[in-house]
Amino acid sequence: MTKRKPSRKPRAQFRRESPDDRSRQLGEAALRCILKKGTAGVSARQIAAEAGVTQGLINHHFGEIGELVAYAFDLMSDGILDAIVARTNAAPPTPQARLDAYVEASFSPAIFDQDVLKTWVVFWGLILHSPRMSASQKTEYSSYVKTVEGLLSDLATSEGFAIRDVRLTAVALTALLDGLWLAWCLNPDAFRPQDGIALCRSWIEGLRRGAYA
Amino acid sequence: MTKRKPSRKPRAQFRRESPDDRSRQLGEAALRCILKKGTAGVSARQIAAEAGVTQGLINHHFGEIGELVAYAFDLMSDGILDAIVARTNAAPPTPQARLDAYVEASFSPAIFDQDVLKTWVVFWGLILHSPRMSASQKTEYSSYVKTVEGLLSDLATSEGFAIRDVRLTAVALTALLDGLWLAWCLNPDAFRPQDGIALCRSWIEGLRRGAYA
DNA sequence: AGTGAAATTATACGATCATATAATTTCTTT
């Protein structure tokens, strides 16, 4: 008598990992998928395959896939902000040097990078329809603006020029940075990283000359 | 003898339209779907339903769905640029009034609108993985920059101040506008339309004061 | 009024999607 179901798929071996480690692996796999295929790369199967696990694991750790995407967003978001702030704090403790370091960090190879910015832009489009991601973005944005606000008002105090509304002015510099990121991401030939730095420095020069008083 | 297939679905009535009209209807339906659900709204079935036709019509007119999305992008893209340029040309023919009209148009209710900008941001994320849309965006972007370039150099000539690199400076103003659009789209409480105008005017004031010379 | 081109619908097909459930493996704790 023959076996009725002769070919039972052998179960794959696996390593057991802590929820934190596995979550991070899945989050990073999600980022790679988004980079490779944009929104089309956001699927439980694709991300699981990229991470080298089965799809069930995503539901196990995140419940639904939207949670994983939001987690990946936080991962990247925190990484970028931390990197910029770290470089700012590594600068000499003068307002001039600190603000300039913030600008230079924004155009440094680790951040001003096609892969990073492409992923970033895709996230922007996802934020709008995810309350969870929208909440993350709001706090992250306000953290950005707060940081710039401090840098700008320190510079103004140090050099003795006036700024009518520091928060709005910080919004403007942040917007300029984001806008340059976007422009370069969609059209890398439009300008070079050093051009971006120069344009931000010119913006700061306008500030110095009282254009925002 | 009974009928073998008694319940044959009655075929829907329809109006016959020219390819151009139908294409535009489908394009506008696509825009509404993108607004409502973001990238998740981009599907032949959903767009066809939104337009009140069957899905086959999309393949008939566009071949594949990506073509329809690209067409919708062009539709919106052209609309925005045309509106801004029209308002610019409607201004008094002085460099000051024209540049200011460009800025004001960028924050006018027809363009600086949550629905419009949300759709716009979703497109940014789609451009990256669509060569067809990327090509459209590149020419559209260069058209934007060219327009701003003209406005800026006219102003500089008229008022007698210097701009080191007009093209790069135009890239900066364009980036500032896009960045403010993005910021306000993701975070409408960050500032009001008139604040956006004020920030652009301050940027121009910096230009006047020689910050980009 | 009739005819023919093409716009449109109806339908089918295979792929992929998200998620739920149960079986299995791993690894820590005892």
Add this chain to the structure above:
DNA sequence: AAAGAAATTATATGATCGTATAATTTCACT
């Protein structure tokens, strides 16, 4: 070494996806 918790896999299910094909309807033209 035995056990038990939980991490992981395997599998199933129903929905939706894009697109192809054939049947049908509309409408302009004669």
